[in-house]
Amino acid sequence: MTNPVARPKIAARTLMLDLKVHRSGFSDPAFTENRTSGIHRWVPWIAGFSAAFVADAIDKHAPDGGLIVDPFAGVGTTLLETIRRGVAYEAIGFEINPYAAFAAQTKLDSLCLRVSEVLRAVDRFRAEAPTVTPASEPPGFRSRIPFYSPRVLPQVLHGLGWIHQIKSSKLRRLFLLAFGSVMVKLSNYSYEPSLTSRPGVGKALLEDADVYETIAEKVDHMAEDIASFQRDSLAPAMGTVHPRSWAVAEEVIDEASIQLIVTSPPYANNYHYLRNTRPHLYWLRFANSPDDLKAIEQGSFGKFWQTVRDLPPIPLTFEFPALEATLDTLRTLNTEKGHYGGGGWANYLATYFNDGYQFLKRTAHLLAPGGKAVIVIGNSIVQGLDIRTDEILAHLAESDAIGLTVESLEIARNKRVGNSIINSSVRTGPAKSATLYESILTLRR
Numbered sequence: 001m002t003n004p005v006a007r008p009k010i011a012a013r014t015l016m017l018d019l020k021v022h023r024s025g026f027s028d029p030a031f032t033e034n035r036t037s038g039i040h041r042w043v044p045w046i047a048g049f050s051a052a053f054v055a056d057a058i059d060k061h062a063p064d065g066g067l068i069v070d071p072f073a074g075v076g077t078t079l080l081e082t083i084r085r086g087v088a089y090e091a092i093g094f095e096i097n098p099y100a101a102f103a104a105q106t107k108l109d110s111l112c113l114r115v116s117e118v119l120r121a122v123d124r125f126r127a128e129a130p131t132v133t134p135a136s137e138p139p140g141f142r143s144r145i146p147f148y149s150p151r152v153l154p155q156v157l158h159g160l161g162w163i164h165q166i167k168s169s170k171l172r173r174l175f176l177l178a179f180g181s182v183m184v185k186l187s188n189y190s191y192e193p194s195l196t197s198r199p200g201v202g203k204a205l206l207e208d209a210d211v212y213e214t215i216a217e218k219v220d221h222m223a224e225d226i227a228s229f230q231r232d233s234l235a236p237a238m239g240t241v242h243p244r245s246w247a248v249a250e251e252v253i254d255e256a257s258i259q260l261i262v263t264s265p266p267y268a269n270n271y272h273y274l275r276n277t278r279p280h281l282y283w284l285r286f287a288n289s290p291d292d293l294k295a296i297e298q299g300s301f302g303k304f305w306q307t308v309r310d311l312p313p314i315p316l317t318f319e320f321p322a323l324e325a326t327l328d329t330l331r332t333l334n335t336e337k338g339h340y341g342g343g344g345w346a347n348y349l350a351t352y353f354n355d356g357y358q359f360l361k362r363t364a365h366l367l368a369p370g371g372k373a374v375i376v377i378g379n380s381i382v383q384g385l386d387i388r389t390d391e392i393l394a395h396l397a398e399s400d401a402i403g404l405t406v407e408s409l410e411i412a413r414n415k416r417v418g419n420s421i422i423n424s425s426v427r428t429g430p431a432k433s434a435t436l437y438e439s440i441l442t443l444r445r
């Protein structure tokens with residue numbers, strides 16, 4: 001343990017459950033709705049929130065415009081909803097995963113493409129891609145079973161060869177994103193929700209597919225969405241996605257300048273965004289070797305259980321007796337399971353909340369006076385213990401060292417019991433019947 005005197009103190013108050021007296025009045029924050037909504041539907045992404053949720057948050061907390069930021073921008077739901085409101089707004093996002101950052105920026109940049117130009121390009125793609133010089137396979141990419149079947153692979157390489165020779169960078173990026181969004185569907189892998197080989201989950205290999213038509217149809221849908229955006233929305237505001245960590249936000253955002261943050265940080269469930277987008281990172285040339293992914297892994301919010309489980313006990317960087325007691329209990333659980341036992345998970349959670357603390361500190365520094373942060377976050381069940389991430393972040397936010405006010409903490413929705421990603425078969429103690437839920441934590445500076 002570090003010297004407690006040096007650490008900021010978080011008061012061990014009673015839990016804040018009384019704040020969650022009713023379900024939130026916001027639209028359901030589930031991302032599923034985005035799968036059918038224009039532009040948002042271009043790229044599926046795990047654990048985000050819906051466009052309608054963001055729209056409600058902006059209406060409520062920043063109706064007159066201003067700088068709106070998403071520190072964990074994912075594929076850009078907050079940014080897109082912000083810029084569609086016109087020039088009274090500006091959107092800035094940070095996203096450490098280069099593929100997600102690329103997806104978000106490409107969506108924003110595509111809004112001003114000429115639809116006729118996109119449609120002409122799709123026609124040419126259909127006609128020319130099968131005979132163009134093929135691209136080469138990404139050299140560093142490895143997969144347990146062949147990622148593409150022998151009849152699919154040449155089509156993919158020809159398709160990419162055609163895309164790489166597009167001169168307009170906006171158009172090229174649109175086609176690359178179309179490829180990115182269908183590339184796993186065309187492969188021998190699938191999302192379950194982690195990336196898994198098809199035979200591994202009882203599905204047949206994908207022996208053949210019409211790759212050209214799958215990509216072309218995707219671009220057709222994108223063109224439709226751009227057309228309807230241009231018909232229905234104002235001239236979009238400026239939107240920038242920094243493909244970097246929120247930890248560098250002070251390099252690009254002035255102190256006390258953010259009107260509203262709408263975000264959903266990674267949950268404490270060890271979902272490995274990076275591993276699950278490995279194909280995209282290599283095939284779209286954001287990574288050439290595992291070393292390229294290491295730095296991103298290290299900079300990711302909460303790190304990953306795999307990177308901290310074998311380290312000596314990791315202390316909290318702030319003093320919070322109630323949380324420390326929970327982590328101490330966790331360290332005593334299932335010790336016979338080695339790094340699968342409680343100790344590894346306690347390290348994971350300590351890192352997660354240390355990063356959570358820094359995230360909130362930066363938020364307090366960059367929010368304008370009266371500015372708000374709307375944070376969607378879920379609890380976790382770790383080795384049978386119910387870890388109420390929302391309440392813990394609320395306590396941290398209110399501490400003297402951070403100084404934000406908790407305006408509300410509302411349940412957004414309950415999810416099924418259990419957690420497919422981190423729950424071990426060993427469940428102990430009172431959390432046996434604990435429910436996974438998601439909350440909306442609203443903070444004010």
Ligand SMILES: C[S@@+](CC[C@H](N)C(=O)[O-])C[C@H]1O[C@@H](n2cnc3c(N)ncnc32)[C@H](O)[C@@H]1O
Nearest residue numbers: 048049072074075077095096097245246300301
């Ligand atoms: C829950 S997702 C956000 C999804 C987003 N709300 C959407 O609708 O697409 C969390 C995101 O945080 C990103 N992330 C993790 N650590 C980060 C960091 N230090 N800085 C910026 N982004 C980070 C992950 O790559 C992931 O895309």
